[in-house]
Amino acid sequence: MQLAARPRPETGRMGAKARAKDDEFTAYLHARQPSLLRTAYLLTGDRNHAEDILQTSLAKLYLAWDKVRDRDSVDAYVRRIMINENNSMWRRGWKKREFAAEAEVLNSKADREVRDDYDEGTNDALWQIVQSLPPKARAVVVLRYYEQLSEAETADVLGISVGTVKSQCSRALAALRDRVPDDLNPRHREEDR
Amino acid sequence: MNNEQPPNEHTDPWESEMSREFDKRVRDLHEAPLTFDNVKGKAMTIRRNRRIAVAGGILAAAAVVVPIAVLAGNGLGDSNEIPPATTSPSPTRATDPNDPTPTTEAPQSGLGVSYLEGTTWHRADGTTVELDEAYFSAVELGDQLVATTNTNGRFTVDLIDADGSVVDSDKAYSQPVTNADKTTVAYITREGELMTRWADGQVGMGDGFVDGDSVAGVAGGPNCYEVEDGCVVYVNHGDGSAPEVLDSHGIREVVIPNAIKVNDLSASGLVAAQVSYSDTGSCSEVFDPAEGTQVFETCDASLFAFSPDASHLSGSSAYLDGIGPGYVAILDGTTGTEVTRLSPDQGYVRESVWEDPQHLLVTTYHFEQGEWRVYRLGVDGTSEQVLSSTSGDEVTPAFTLLGGS
16 A cells, blocks of 8 residues: 655645634733743742743743643643743753853842841741752642642642642641741741731 | 642641742732743744654664653653662762762773764774764664764765775765664655665665654664565654554555654564653553554653563653753563663753663763763663763763664
């Protein structure tokens, strides 16, 4: 059986369907980009790095746009790509170093902007601990405590077990208890109120 | 959904503190720095790179060279459930790939396969041959070398005699692939013809192929004429359509309908193929074309190459992207279950080649040291460093392994 040459897709002309796709994607980009950037920043702790993984993740979303049938799940899809990208990029230390000098300046500025009078040092300690977590553990706490996903939802997004979610969270909280000075313990603050 | 602990109902004040801290940390971040053009431009780059990866990704059936700089990402399932390979008991050669300590006096011989180092062809028998140039990749054809240069994705294939002299050249869309006993090579010429060559002959097996199509594997031979030995060649298509099989009878067909890319053939004809792809992972299978049955399917790993006896497969994470995989694993050949893995810390895996049924040779790059290394990973979990070099940057390997049988 000799098969005929395979047909090749048409190229060169942007049809109405492609334009509609671009319009739809652009609307999503405008609506969701700030929120996704916030998640990316928390995952990475680095503004440049956050933009980098967000751009790659959105680009992959664009390529898969027609396949993402459930528009309600698009954010979850992007979050998962961002987490994968972050894990991959973190492993490639050169990328991190490439951004290090500039990120230091930007992040110190960002830190000043978010610190308020209420902060007596707890938040700095907490942020440092979060930043010291390996990327996968960090993804767990960001999804649980920022995205407010349940343990089961977090496990589902990350493709890990609920038990692993629990243990990662437990470890992060234990690190907080160990490393934040006792007088800054939120339990004490609640009792004082 | 089973909410063991629902969102927003944190019982530990530290949990609430963590939520508050995250909110505060980003509450002033309302920017949208990326334009549609930024994103679409990046998407086009990714699409182009995927095509290049498919075109250049698979080097050999018998040579079983893992795709180069194709895929990566440890993915989310890369927990430490499987302990890393232990180091060899050898006091002089054992080096843990996770240990960033610079190595010294790494041995420069002793591989069971041939390899290229710059312009030197190190043959498995210990002899060396100087070549006219440093090649991008190569496979052995008997005592000859079939080496490839790569200029922006445009390949030129040189046939090189045992003394290092180039005796023939051909422009190609794909890199050459050999059969199990390294007596036949196949590649796609820039005229779109699937070409097979052996020691004293050559014959085209089909045409109409395009840039981006590539040879995935060759079985049979050495002489690919129907009236002689005959052979079978698997071809992957760069557009993601189902791989085709062409044989010496002139039959050209799709034998694994659900496959999108064939990664390797075993000597007995089993096929390792990728069956689905997404940005969150992929699924692969081992398929037996003779029986028309699936041996196993896995969505936990990508499958690279069969060991010579097909008792094991090399593989890595199901989610692959970037400069290269973060680890290489040895998987059970009948179930896909991971047996052991080698994970360079702050580094990546460039390629892997089966040295013999029990050992996988793995080329890794280590960013901290700026060093290329070759490890021997055993199916028993032991590993030892067998080569190292600081020449070449992170995308230009110091060593190119030519595979074994």
